[in-house]
Amino acid sequence: MSSTPKPYGLLAEFDTAADIFEAAIRVRDAGYRRWDVFTPFPIHGMDDAMGLKNSPVGWFTFIGGFTGFFTGMTMIWYMNGFEYPLVVGGKPLFTPLFAFPVSYELTILLGAFGTIFGMFALNQLPRLHHPLFNSERFKRASDDRFFLCIEARDAKFSDARALLESAGAKAIELVED
Amino acid sequence: MNLTSFIKRCWVLLACAGILITSARSVLAAEAKAETNTATFQSAEVAAAGHGESEEAVEPTLVAQIGYSYLTAYMFCLSLCVGALFYLIIHHLFDAAWSVPMLRIAENMACLFFPWMLVLLLPILALQKSIYPWMSLDPNLDHALGVKRILFNSYSFNLLLVVILLFWGWMSHTFRRFSLAQDKDGKAIWTQKARFLAAWGIYAFAVTLTLACFLLMKSLMHQFFSTMYGVYYFAGSFWVTLATIYAIARWLQTRELKGIVAKRHIHDSGVLFFAFTVFYAYIHFSQYFLIWNAAIPEETFWYVKREEGSWWDVGLLILFGHFFVPFLLLLRIDAKQSMTVMGPIVIWAWLMHYVDMTFNVMPVLYPKGLHVTIFDPICWGGMAFLLGFAWWKSFRSFPPYPLRHPRLKEALTYHPVPETSAGPASH
Numbered sequence: 001m002s003s004t005p006k007p008y009g010l011l012a013e014f015d016t017a018a019d020i021f022e023a024a025i026r027v028r029d030a031g032y033r034r035w036d037v038f039t040p041f042p043i044h045g046m047d048d049a050m051g052l053k054n055s056p057v058g059w060f061t062f063i064g065g066f067t068g069f070f071t072g073m074t075m076i077w078y079m080n081g082f083e084y085p086l087v088v089g090g091k092p093l094f095t096p097l098f099a100f101p102v103s104y105e106l107t108i109l110l111g112a113f114g115t116i117f118g119m120f121a122l123n124q125l126p127r128l129h130h131p132l133f134n135s136e137r138f139k140r141a142s143d144d145r146f147f148l149c150i151e152a153r154d155a156k157f158s159d160a161r162a163l164l165e166s167a168g169a170k171a172i173e174l175v176e177d
Numbered sequence: 178m179n180l181t182s183f184i185k186r187c188w189v190l191l192a193c194a195g196i197l198i199t200s201a202r203s204v205l206a207a208e209a210k211a212e213t214n215t216a217t218f219q220s221a222e223v224a225a226a227g228h229g230e231s232e233e234a235v236e237p238t239l240v241a242q243i244g245y246s247y248l249t250a251y252m253f254c255l256s257l258c259v260g261a262l263f264y265l266i267i268h269h270l271f272d273a274a275w276s277v278p279m280l281r282i283a284e285n286m287a288c289l290f291f292p293w294m295l296v297l298l299l300p301i302l303a304l305q306k307s308i309y310p311w312m313s314l315d316p317n318l319d320h321a322l323g324v325k326r327i328l329f330n331s332y333s334f335n336l337l338l339v340v341i342l343l344f345w346g347w348m349s350h351t352f353r354r355f356s357l358a359q360d361k362d363g364k365a366i367w368t369q370k371a372r373f374l375a376a377w378g379i380y381a382f383a384v385t386l387t388l389a390c391f392l393l394m395k396s397l398m399h400q401f402f403s404t405m406y407g408v409y410y411f412a413g414s415f416w417v418t419l420a421t422i423y424a425i426a427r428w429l430q431t432r433e434l435k436g437i438v439a440k441r442h443i444h445d446s447g448v449l450f451f452a453f454t455v456f457y458a459y460i461h462f463s464q465y466f467l468i469w470n471a472a473i474p475e476e477t478f479w480y481v482k483r484e485e486g487s488w489w490d491v492g493l494l495i496l497f498g499h500f501f502v503p504f505l506l507l508l509r510i511d512a513k514q515s516m517t518v519m520g521p522i523v524i525w526a527w528l529m530h531y532v533d534m535t536f537n538v539m540p541v542l543y544p545k546g547l548h549v550t551i552f553d554p555i556c557w558g559g560m561a562f563l564l565g566f567a568w569w570k571s572f573r574s575f576p577p578y579p580l581r582h583p584r585l586k587e588a589l590t591y592h593p594v595p596e597t598s599a600g601p602a603s604h
Contacts, residue, residue: 054510062508090472097469100462 005176008131009035009151010160011138012169017043020146023167024049027148030163034154038138038147057118064114065107072103131177138175149175237542244304245542246552250560251297252394252410252534257564258294259386259411260418261286262345265352266382269368269375274584275445278438279426281578284353285571286418291346293567297560298342301393302335309334310541311399321400321475329399334392341385348378356579363581386411394534397541401479405464412457413499413533419450420526427516433577437589440514447513454507458500483536486546491536499529531557 014020017039024037028051037050073096080086081094091098120126132138132149141147148169150160164172237245264283268276276283306312311319312334316326327333352371359367387407395406403409423446430438468476483492503522512518539548579585 058510089470091470097466100466 007152008134008175008177009149009154010157010164011132011135011173011175012148012150012164012167013137013171013173014146014148014168015170017146019168020148021046021049023148023164023169026167027150027163030156030159032150032154032156032160034151036149038132038141038149040142040144040146055122057115057122060114060118060121061111062114064118065111067114068106068108068110069103071110072106073099076102131175134177135173135175137171137173238307240304240307241542242550243552243556244301244308245538246550246556247300247304248308248393249531249534249538249553250556251301252390252538253417253531253557254297254560254564255294255389255393256410256414256530256534257418257421258287258290258345258349260415261422262290262349263382263411263415264418264422265349266375266379269352269371270379272372272584274587275442277582277584277588278434278442278578279422279446280356280582281572281575282422282425282429283418284349284356285568285575286422287349288346288353288571289564289567290342290349293564295339295342295346298338302338305331305334309396309399311396325399328388328391329396334396337388338392341389344381344385348374348382353575356582357575359582360576360580365583368583383407394537397538398479398482400475402476403464403468403479405460409460409464412453412460413530416450416453416457417526417530419446419453420523423447423450423519424523427519429577433572437578439589442588444513447507447519451504451507451513454500454503458504461495461499482540482544485540485544488536488540488546491532491547495529495533495536498525499533503529 012023014023020037020039021043024046027035028049037046039046076099077094080088085093087093096103137145138147148164150157150164154160161172261283264276265280265287267273268280268283301308311322311329312331314322316323316330322329328337351374355367355371355374358364390407390410394410395401395403423443426434426438426443426446430443465480468480482488503526506512506518506522535547535553542548582588
C-alpha cells in the first residue's frame, strides 16, 4: 500500500469571491483544461469566468423522456390492444388519447431518471473519497475560503504554480493522491 | 381610505348590484312569460341553431360573415391585452426582477383595454343578434338556454362585458399610473400598492376572464359545458402575448431599450414562452380528453362539429402547429436566443393563435369546413394595425422602461446565460 504518492494537483487559496473570480478568468485564458473552483456559495458569473459550456445533462434528460413516452405508448398498445384486447367504456382498443396520461407521466419519470443518473455519470459519482480531502486547508471551502485547483494531469501543469502566484493566491499547496 | 378611492369602490359595488338586479329581473320576466306561453315544442329554428341536426343550413348573411370575422379578430387582439395584464400581475406578485426591462411594453399593451378594446367591443354589441344564435331563441323552449339564462340574457351580456372591459382597463391603467409615479419620486410605496392590487387582482382576473370568454366565445354554442374554457383561452392568450413581447423586446433592443434589455432577459422571455407552449397543450388536451372520455352529448357535440369537413384538418394543425412544432424547435437552450429560430416562431405563433380563435368561432357559421372570406384578413389586419399604432403612440409618450423600479439594478446587473449547448464541461 505504501506506493509513492502521486501529485493530484495544485490547490490555491483565495480570500474573497472577487479574487477567485479574477483568478478563474486568468486560468481560463491561459488555456487550462483540468481545473475547478470550490467556493462556499455560488458566485454569479463564475460559469462564464471559467469558460464552462452548457452541461450535456440535457441530452440524458431528452433520451430518458423520449424512452418514457414510447414505453408508455407501446406498453398500453401491447397490453390493451394486442396481447389481451379489451373493450373499456366503449372506447377503441387502442388510441393515443387514453395512453397519453400514462405516457406523459413516464416521460417525466424517465426524464428525471435520465437527468439524475446522467448527472451522476458525468460527475463520476458516487465516490468514497477525493484527493482534495487530504488537504487540511481545504476544509474551509465550505466555510470562508475560496479554492482553485489545477490538476496534475493538465498539459500545462508545469506552469501552474507561477500562474497561481501571479493571480494573487494567498497560499499554494501541492495535494497528493 | 381617502374620498376618491371610496367613491371608486362605491361605483364598483353599484355596478355589481346592477348586474345582479338586471339578471334577476330578466329571469323573473322570462318566468312570467313562460306561464302565459303555450308550450310549443322545439321549432325548426331552435333545432337549426341548436345542435345543428338540420344539415341544410342557410347561407350565412353578409352581416353574420362580417360579425364572425370581426369577433375572431377581436378575440385575437383581446388575447394580447389579457396576456399583458397577466404579465403585470405576475410581475408584481412574484416581485420579479427579470421582467423589469420589458415591463413598460406590457403596461402599454394592457392599457389598450381602455379605451381601445372597449370601443372595438361596440360593433360586437351592435351585431350581437346576428352573431349569437342564442339571442334569437326563447329560453322557455330551449332547455340549455333556459337553465343558463341568468348569464345568457341580453342584459347580462351587454352589462357584464362593458363592466369587465372597464375593470380590466382600470386595473391596467392603475398599474401604469403606479409605475409612472415611481419614475418621478422613486418611492417603494408604488411597488407595494401594485403588489396589493395584483394580489386580489389575480382572483378578479380569473373570474372576469372566464366570464368574458364564456359570453364572447363559448356562448356561440350555448349548450356547451366546459369549466376549463376560460383557462384554455387564457393559456393561448398568454402564449401569444409572450411571443409578442419577445419580438418587441428584440426589436427595441437596438432602439429605445438599447443596453437595458440584455441576453438574459431575452433568454428568460423565451423560456417562459416555451413553458406556455407546453401549458397550452396540457390545458387543451385536458379539455378534449375529459370530454372524450366522459362522452356526454352536451359536451362532445362541440368537438364533433369541429371534426366535420376541413375542421378536422384545422384541429390537427392546432395539435401539431400550436404544440409539437414550437415545442420541438424550442427544446434547445440556444434556440431561444437565435432570431433565425425565434423570428419565424413568433410569426407562426400569431398565425396559430388566430387559427385557434377561428377553430372556436367559425364552425358555428360554417359547419361544413374552414371558410375564409375577405373579411377575415381585413378585420384581423385592421384591428392589429390600429392597436399596434395606439400601442406605439403610448409607448413613445412615456419612458421606455421603469426608471426607478426597485429591482431595476438587479435586473441590469450581470447575470450569465448558459452558453450554447452540447459542449462537454471543460474539466
